[in-house]
Amino acid sequence: MTRLPIFKMVLAVIVVGLIQSVVLLQFNWFGQEASTAAKPIDTMMDVTIVLSSFIFAIVCVALGYALYKWRAKPGDESDGLPIHGNTKLEVIWTLIPVMIVLGLGGYSWAVLNDIEKTKADAIHVNAYAQQFAWTFGYPESGNKWSEGEIHVPVDRQIIFDLRAQDVIHSFWVPEWRMKKDAVPGLETDVVVTPNREGTFQLVCAELCGLGHTTMRAKVVVESQAEYDKWVAGLKSEVPEDLLLTPDQYIEKQKQLEEQSSGIEDSGVIETNKPNEQD
């Protein structure tokens, strides 16, 4: 049995992995960074790209070398060496991946805590999702209401409280990197600190029906002064229904039902009225 050229193979893995990493790191995969969460998330992506490049290089080099070295000649009917395994090697390629993924898990956990940490001076903005439009409330500015367009101040932490009226939607501004579903009956929120002024797009990321593709809203990040002016200029206030917490909303719907029907809910949904002649 010939010895493996371990040194050359390791060298090949390093070279291939390096080339791959360098090429892949040239691109800004996630697009513009416009929130404080973007940097650590993009850095994490780069870390996984480098790591993956080397793992992929190991697979490719091993496969390539095996094919180069041990490809059978036509007509060769002999067998390979009867190697059934190698405990040491198997332990290595079990334990090292365990350590790598646990490391990645710890790293992710740390970054997650970091990007979701709320500050005392954060401002709350409500995002109301329904098929197929976004509207926004500004509870700290007298519950002013804007439809299809949201303004937020730059460099302030914003907690978006998400409310869905009908089905599940998802709040995503790609440049902010943060995403959270708006779930009917639940109060969810997403924490973002925009750090770049400009106009972005809010995308609904969860399939919500026919108009899902076009369920977008305009996001404007501007200075505090401009923001204050914009909010002050808003005419309408959030409709009362949207302000209810899910529990209050359910309560109200129940009351409405009882008032309108006058009879106890039988639990059967039936659109066709019973035929009274029968």
Place this chain on the structure above:
Amino acid sequence: MAAAIRQPGWYRGAIGLVLGAAFGFFLVVGLRLLSGLDAMQTEQTGYPQVIVPLITAPFGFLFGFGAFDYWFRWAAGKPTIPEDHSGHGATRWQDYFKFNTDHKVIGTQYVVTTLFFFLIGGLLALLMRAELAQPGAQIVAANTFNGLFSTHAVVMIFLFIIPVFAGLANYVLPLMIGAPDMAFPRLNALSFWLLPIAGIIFLASFLAPGGSFDAGWTGYAPLSTGAPLGQSFFNIGVQFAGASSIATALNFLVTIITMRAPGMNIWRMPLLVWANLSTSLLVVGATPFVAGAQFMVFFDRILGMNFFNFLEGGDVVSYQHIFWFYSHPAVYIMMLPGFGIISEIISTHARKPVFGYRLMALALIGIVVLSYSVWAHHMFVAGMFSWLRVPIMITTLLIAVPTGIKVFSWLGTLFYGKIHTYSTAMLFALAFIVTFTIGGISGVQLGMIPLDIHVSDTYFVVAHIHFVLFGGSVFTIFAGIYHWFPKMTGRMYDERLGRIHFWGTVIGTWMAFVPMHWVGMDGMPRRVADYASQYGDWNLLISVSAFVLGAVQLVFLYNMIVSWRFGPKAGNNPWRANSIEWHVSSPPPVFNFDEIPRVVGGPYEYGTPGARHVIMGGEESADVPEPKPTTVTAPS
């Protein structure tokens, strides 16, 4: 004619179908009239006069077709018709259209049927890609588009990938363990016939008012609970496909546990058997959850129950928990049998024992155990309890370890082998290792919560699942079909056409699915009929590649059909493989073995002179020396 109608078969099946449909219809109408309601109800989540016949008609067909004859006679205490084995084996093509109890016929029925649905699912995908080739709406309306990606996924998952593995294993597995058939042949046949029923129900939803189901294959409530009629077709179709899957899994479990040939202890089982054992454990444990989830949606829809109606105390997120508790293990249901296939092929064509056989088997079991604990990684941004995210992330990342073990062990198998690449099966197996590694890597990235927050529900996820399911599962399916084609048909396929198919598929896969990562990371959400014009060029490339990928599958079909009819005779063992199925004729005799074989060694004894896996009936056992246990250590 009268006799033909009394006999189980297509005539009686057709009558049963009509009677079943009529029974369901008049039951609903009659009960409604009795209750003083209008005969018909056309609320979009209702239509009981359509829904109930949709359930009763398939049962009517199955009664008529003869699926339950024997059991009913037995249960009623009547004399059962003695088994004359007329339902066994196939001599004419018509025999494949019968309620046949031969595992080999059923295996072929499965593979051919599922390939048919593969084509349907592929055409749906191409329609989608035609729409997405350019930004803006061109070909289909938004509701049709939502229907296209929903049915594409459902057909590919429930009618191609999951059952095609059941089909291949159905054919090969009993032969591999030296069994004359599956443990429950009638149940086996019933499992198969449930499948086209599920397929017809899914596709018939296109005819329903409001179009086919369009809430995605995930069917998230409350979008699905309020969706048009087609969604109920999905709810019901899943029950048939799921029942088929569960019955087959039970059959495999009992077959593997009780029907192995003498001498085949668990450490002598080929890895394909291990893989199907693991898969079956997942199916019986997890599939009831998807059935349950769809029943709950169904009851919400037509009975006005409130499982997922938040206004009446229902819990929207609980749908996702129940759904993914099946549907994440389902990913492994769609992958583990493929792992088994790859192990067989690589070992055979590298002429070497599988490296680290026991760890390979244990890795499968490890995946089974872990895969029950990772479901919520589909829900990191779904608004579930936030404390659950980190533990689920850890288990998700850990499941990469047994998968990594398998990849490294396949590579280890190649080292110091004699690698033959003349077979298209081996080419697909080798390409699988590389392509699947990409899917595994993006899987780890998706498992890391901060990255997942950004890329979940984008094309990055679409790219990941296609690398895993197409670059992974489908490559192993092609490898498996090429590998066992000579065994199943007795004829050889054309390797030249196989190579065209191989290279077209590999290039098409990479060109179509790699750019999906890029547009996804850059901000293109999934499940949209239109997108920002900045993604136009990449989407055009994806669409063109998808069409190449689709076209090259026609080469595969041509090769399979023509070779089945006209290919050169293959002989018993064209790959010089070790496992038992290669020691019988091609195609194997109706009852597999005249005498049950005796297993005397491991399944991959390549390179050890005199080592045997099996002694077939009729061989003089005196000729066969007991092999010395050999363990050669690899160089450090």
